[in-house]
Amino acid sequence: MNSNLNTASFYGYGGVSDSLAGIFEALADQEGLNGPRYRQVDIWALLKDVAERRFASGIYELCHLLRGFGILDRRGEAVNLFWMADPATPAGFRSVLSAHENSKRLSDGFFIEGNVLNFRYSDNKDFEVKTGRMPYLAALFDFMVNAIGFVEIQDDLAMLSKSDLTHRELSDISNGLFSKCYAFLSDHLPSSQGQKKMRHILTFLNGYLGEGFDLAEINDETIMAFWEDQDLSRGSDASDFIRFTTVFDDFTRYAQAIRETLSKRDVSDAKVFGTEAHEANLDRIGGEGLSVAEEGNTILELLQEEPLDQVKFIGKKDLDHLADILDRTEEISRWALSYLRSLTFGQGQARISQGLRNKLNADRFQALCEDSSKTNYEDQLTIGQKLSDGLRNTQLASLYVVNNIGAKENSDKTIELDFELLGKARKAFHNINRQGFQDSVLDDPTMADLFEQGADCLDLINRKYDRVLKAIQQVDASVCYDEDKPRFATRFYRIYGGHA
Amino acid sequence: MSWNLLSEDEKRRAEERFTGLSIVDNIRQQMLAESRERRYGFGDVYQFATNAHIEMTSGLQKALKQDDKLQSALDQLLSERVVYQFPRAAAASSGNLESREGDGFSIQIKHSRAQSGQVYIILKMEDAFQQEPTAITLKSGEGQYLKKLLPLSVDGVFQFLAEEDDEFVKTLRDVASEVFLNS
Numbered sequence: 001m002n003s004n005l006n007t008a009s010f011y012g013y014g015g016v017s018d019s020l021a022g023i024f025e026a027l028a029d030q031e032g033l034n035g036p037r038y039r040q041v042d043i044w045a046l047l048k049d050v051a052e053r054r055f056a057s058g059i060y061e062l063c064h065l066l067r068g069f070g071i072l073d074r075r076g077e078a079v080n081l082f083w084m085a086d087p088a089t090p091a092g093f094r095s096v097l098s099a100h101e102n103s104k105r106l107s108d109g110f111f112i113e114g115n116v117l118n119f120r121y122s123d124n125k126d127f128e129v130k131t132g133r134m135p136y137l138a139a140l141f142d143f144m145v146n147a148i149g150f151v152e153i154q155d156d157l158a159m160l161s162k163s164d165l166t167h168r169e170l171s172d173i174s175n176g177l178f179s180k181c182y183a184f185l186s187d188h189l190p191s192s193q194g195q196k197k198m199r200h201i202l203t204f205l206n207g208y209l210g211e212g213f214d215l216a217e218i219n220d221e222t223i224m225a226f227w228e229d230q231d232l233s234r235g236s237d238a239s240d241f242i243r244f245t246t247v248f249d250d251f252t253r254y255a256q257a258i259r260e261t262l263s264k265r266d267v268s269d270a271k272v273f274g275t276e277a278h279e280a281n282l283d284r285i286g287g288e289g290l291s292v293a294e295e296g297n298t299i300l301e302l303l304q305e306e307p308l309d310q311v312k313f314i315g316k317k318d319l320d321h322l323a324d325i326l327d328r329t330e331e332i333s334r335w336a337l338s339y340l341r342s343l344t345f346g347q348g349q350a351r352i353s354q355g356l357r358n359k360l361n362a363d364r365f366q367a368l369c370e371d372s373s374k375t376n377y378e379d380q381l382t383i384g385q386k387l388s389d390g391l392r393n394t395q396l397a398s399l400y401v402v403n404n405i406g407a408k409e410n411s412d413k414t415i416e417l418d419f420e421l422l423g424k425a426r427k428a429f430h431n432i433n434r435q436g437f438q439d440s441v442l443d444d445p446t447m448a449d450l451f452e453q454g455a456d457c458l459d460l461i462n463r464k465y466d467r468v469l470k471a472i473q474q475v476d477a478s479v480c481y482d483e484d485k486p487r488f489a490t491r492f493y494r495i496y497g498g499h500a
Numbered sequence: 501m502s503w504n505l506l507s508e509d510e511k512r513r514a515e516e517r518f519t520g521l522s523i524v525d526n527i528r529q530q531m532l533a534e535s536r537e538r539r540y541g542f543g544d545v546y547q548f549a550t551n552a553h554i555e556m557t558s559g560l561q562k563a564l565k566q567d568d569k570l571q572s573a574l575d576q577l578l579s580e581r582v583v584y585q586f587p588r589a590a591a592a593s594s595g596n597l598e599s600r601e602g603d604g605f606s607i608q609i610k611h612s613r614a615q616s617g618q619v620y621i622i623l624k625m626e627d628a629f630q631q632e633p634t635a636i637t638l639k640s641g642e643g644q645y646l647k648k649l650l651p652l653s654v655d656g657v658f659q660f661l662a663e664e665d666d667e668f669v670k671t672l673r674d675v676a677s678e679v680f681l682n683s
Binding site for chain 1: 501502503504505506510513514515516517518519520521522523524525526527528529530531532533534535536538539540541542543544546547550569570572573576577580
């Protein structure tokens with residue numbers, strides 16, 4: 001894979017350009033002095049907004065912030081203050097504001113009030129940007145600079161720093177920057193691609209299940225048959241469906257999109273799909289405009305937002321895994337065997353692709369096709385159980401903190417844990433090495449509420465995840481894996497045989 | 501639940517929703533792939549240009565070669581954010597340079613008498629400059645970047661020893677190289 005961001009090459013599926021995917025990879029890979037520069041929650045939120053082209057209001061907010069940072073920086077360079085917040089968190093931006101709260105550059109038209117930057121424009125328009133919003137806007141700025149180019153936005157940045165800028169002028173700059181980003185996406189993210197993919201699935205299902213089929217008729221065999229049925233010749237629409245993982249994801253998203261659409265018949269939900277979708281950004285956490293899919297991940301986002309982010313309730317790898325499935329547990333549970341296939345042979349297929357890039361020989365290729373995955377379905381069940389146990393232990397450890405602080409403080413908030421459970425909770429607490437689970441929190445009464453909220457979130461997450469776990473536990477893992485292994489080998493050989 | 505139960509408007513919305521979700525899946529899969537290489541973007545370029553302690557990596561170097569926008573961003577940042585940028589050596593110059601003269605700064609390369617094969621790099625600064633540089637960045641004619649932290653100055657002079665065949669010394673001598681002093 002090239003490591004640049006500006007090539008025009010496209011992956012063989014999804015219609016997403018290497019450049020666009022590369023920008024998000026670069027955001028995720030960027031290191032500050034104290035670890036990753038951006039929080040995962042901000043990158044995922046930005047990715048969702050870019051995928052649905054819902055970032056016009058984000059750019060509008062960003063323009064205010066660029067103006068404010070441009071005024072505050074002694075060299076007039078807004079970009080400096082973005083990177084002064086290291087990492088890009090609300091706390092990081094609070095430090096930036098606090099370092100400038102006595103700045104001579106502040107005025108009646110531009111002032112800092114606690115965690116808020118306030119703007120008053122000469123045409124009597126007011127606006128404010130809170131530090132809680134700045135990490136997302138920093139990631140958006142980074143995305144924009146990578147997509148459009150730093151040199152290409154110099155004039156816009158200079159205009160934004162103009163002392164007598166009107167609100168109208170700022171809006172025009174915002175619209176211009178949005179148009180440039182939109183043009184970039186037109187080149188790198190064809191809007192018709194998703195429609196084409198969905199119709200391709202629908203055409204197959206109409207043929208396979210009959211016109212007017214019901215979603216309930218789609219089962220694991222339907223998904224497998226779709227993958228095996230794809231015409232692999234060059235230029236075919238099926239080129240988007242070479243990877244089994246992509247097929248599984250697209251079937252779950254197809255069902256999810258229909259389920260969500262139907263569920264919204266009785267709910268006024270213009271914010272998610274309508275022209276005012278941008279407001280959903282502003283109220284992303286706890287707002288009214290959340291879609292069904294977003295609800296699942298909102299719990300994960302809450303854990304990564306202030307104040308809960310003081311404690312690492314879930315490790316990064318598990319967060320990534322949960323973020324991938326919590327918004328579609330209904331579909332995954334329905335097609336549990338396909339999920340196991342995707343986890344297991346998806347990984348195997350990635351190994352084959354990687355091997356082909358490394359020019360593996362024919363014998364090695366055949367061996368890899370026949371035994372592609374490092375794990376089997378039983379391993380996946382073990383991994384799933386471990387994740388569930390980990391969530392439960394963290395919940396117990398959190399309750400131990402609440403119980404301990406409550407007992408010391410003689411507080412009404414003490415959570416009753418029986419002797420056996422208390423022993424388990426204590427052990428769980430001392431077995432966790434992540435940020436926030438140190439002995440010192442047991443003496444800090446301000447942490448009780450935080451751990452109680454964390455325990456509630458973990459309970460919700462675990463209940464959602466348990467649904468998936470129970471479904472995959474119903475699969476006869478050993479028998480199904482033995483049956484699937486040669487079937488996948490045959491298909492892998494058909495897909496990649498000509499390349500080895 | 502059936503596709504046919506949806507109105508035309510609902511079908512359109514379902515397709516839009518599917519498109520968004522599918523794109524997120526595709527990009528997320530790329531991001532989480534175990535075998536992928538580290539990727540570089542503007543943030544990495546910004547940190548290299550503005551932080552004297554951040555060195556050039558082979559990955560970022562490769563990304564700069566492949567991405568014109570990234571290269572332009574670095575050129576812009578370096579030209580704006582440095583304490584001083586030496587003028588390019590005269591077109592008529594050829595071979596190795598033993599010194600570079602600038603407005604308020606000069607660099608000399610002198611052989612060490614004590615250690616053969618070693619040279620002193622001596623950077624002199626006039627009093628007029630209020631901000632002392634903390635690092636020196638070179639851009640070779642082929643677009644390779646090298647950076648070295650400067651020692652503390654004594655009476656406006658920064659001096660350090662280097663191997664004569666060190667890439668940094670060779671690049672500093674090269675007529676085609678550009679020289680920047682970082683803050």
